[in-house]
Amino acid sequence: MKLTEAKQKFIDSWGAFGTHWGINRTMAQIHALLLVSPDPISQDDVMEQLSVSRGNVNMNIRELIDWGLVERTSIPGERKEFFVAEKDIWKVATTIIKERKRRELDPMLKLMDQLSAIEGDKKDKEAKQFIETMQGIKRFGNQADKMLDVLVKADEHWFVGSLMKFFK
Amino acid sequence: MKLTEAKQKFIDSWGAFGTHWGINRTMAQIHALLLVSPDPISQDDVMEQLSVSRGNVNMNIRELIDWGLVERTSIPGERKEFFVAEKDIWKVATTIIKERKRRELDPMLKLMDQLSAIEGDKKDKEAKQFIETMQGIKRFGNQADKMLDVLVKADEHWFVGSLMKFFK
DNA sequence: ACAAACTTTCAATATTATTTGAAACTTCAG
DNA sequence: CTGAAGTTTCAAATAATATTGAAAGTTTGT
Numbered sequence: 001m002k003l004t005e006a007k008q009k010f011i012d013s014w015g016a017f018g019t020h021w022g023i024n025r026t027m028a029q030i031h032a033l034l035l036v037s038p039d040p041i042s043q044d045d046v047m048e049q050l051s052v053s054r055g056n057v058n059m060n061i062r063e064l065i066d067w068g069l070v071e072r073t074s075i076p077g078e079r080k081e082f083f084v085a086e087k088d089i090w091k092v093a094t095t096i097i098k099e100r101k102r103r104e105l106d107p108m109l110k111l112m113d114q115l116s117a118i119e120g121d122k123k124d125k126e127a128k129q130f131i132e133t134m135q136g137i138k139r140f141g142n143q144a145d146k147m148l149d150v151l152v153k154a155d156e157h158w159f160v161g162s163l164m165k166f167f168k
Numbered sequence: 169m170k171l172t173e174a175k176q177k178f179i180d181s182w183g184a185f186g187t188h189w190g191i192n193r194t195m196a197q198i199h200a201l202l203l204v205s206p207d208p209i210s211q212d213d214v215m216e217q218l219s220v221s222r223g224n225v226n227m228n229i230r231e232l233i234d235w236g237l238v239e240r241t242s243i244p245g246e247r248k249e250f251f252v253a254e255k256d257i258w259k260v261a262t263t264i265i266k267e268r269k270r271r272e273l274d275p276m277l278k279l280m281d282q283l284s285a286i287e288g289d290k291k292d293k294e295a296k297q298f299i300e301t302m303q304g305i306k307r308f309g310n311q312a313d314k315m316l317d318v319l320v321k322a323d324e325h326w327f328v329g330s331l332m333k334f335f336k
Numbered sequence: 337a338c339a340a341a342c343t344t345t346c347a348a349t350a351t352t353a354t355t356t357g358a359a360a361c362t363t364c365a366g
Numbered sequence: 367c368t369g370a371a372g373t374t375t376c377a378a379a380t381a382a383t384a385t386t387g388a389a390a391g392t393t394t395g396t
Binding site for chain 1 (some may be wrong): 169171172174175177178180183185187188190203205206250255256257258261271274276279282283285286287288290293294295297298300301302304305307308311314315316328331332334
Binding site (some may be wrong): 016019025053054058060062079080081 | 371372373374375376382
């Protein structure tokens with residue numbers, strides 16, 4: 001396979017992969033493009049290479065920056081803005097974990113707290129089952145939360161070295 | 169909060185949560201409904217409680233069964249089929265992890281293998297960076313894969329006991 | 337074999353999510 | 367201050383995805 005073809009395939013697949021995880025295709029594709037671009041690229045570059053509109057590129061790059069996966073940068077002598085993606089996959093992954101935890105897991109756990117505090121007869125089968133389910137999710141979520149916290153704070157080498165041994 | 173209200177809130181939130189993770193809203197809602205139903209329920213029950221069509225319920229229940237999260241069951245004396253969800257959240261989570269690993273992570277790693285085997289000059293900056301990125305993803309993915317394998321095979325008690333200590 | 341009860345399928349339709357593009361806004365050099 | 371270069375916004379258009387519902391298929395009891 002030739003480099004250009006491989007790049008295209010990576011961008012397409014990363015985009016498809018994203019859609020399975022609730023990330024919009026274009027955002028994932030822009031991320032992919034930036035991941036395989038050694039040098040900073042501009043909005044116009046992205047527009048051209050992915051054939052998407054200026055507005056779309058602008059919005060999605062903004063979101064990627066918001067996630068902490070992409071940075072603005074400038075090139076001396078150029079008026080335009082350029083962008084680069086974090087290339088270290090460990091950092092990319094921990095950033096994503098951190099953000100999704102904050103945006104989705106944490107609020108979900110807060111909700112479980114509310115929901116397991118319903119008023120009503122604990123003898124009622126429905127109520128009993130409901131409270132148990134909510135608490136089960138809460139307990140599990142808290143464990144996952146703790147685990148991910150440590151994971152995110154850990155250094156890659158420590159993780160790969162000590163922890164991976166643990167994971168056989 | 170009253171039980172009925174709490175149930176509804178849970179179903180809605182589980183549905184919204186699902187959409188952020190690439191799972192369609194109705195499928196997640198049906199799952200939620202089954203999670204909080206102590207007894208098996210029929211397609212008609214789901215239709216009524218969620219106000220969705222028979223076809224929709226049928227398709228989404230089928231998919232939930234395919235994922236291993238829901239089971240068909242029958243009630244003596246009843247002609248209809250009834251359904252129950254796995255209630256143990258640990259099992260639910262490991263099932264989902266197993267399935268998504270198989271459906272998404274494994275194929276992605278296979279692709280990375282192909283893509284890091286491009287022909288071309290390793291001196292070329294673009295090619296070098298590309299190969300490095302692909303291998304980085306592959307390495308990370310393999311680690312995650314291994315870790316999730318152990319997690320999935322582990323027993324909850326072992327996990328919570330021994331491993332959680334490790335995760336401070 | 338018949339028909340009632342129930343389940344499945346899928347083309348048409350509705351809904352939701354994404355994308356466009358042109359106008360408004362900002363920045364900067366001269 | 368002016369206008370060219372660049373960026374952002376967002377209502378409208380489009381595309382992707384999910385849902386409906388009626389017809390076809392299946393199972394079961396008599």
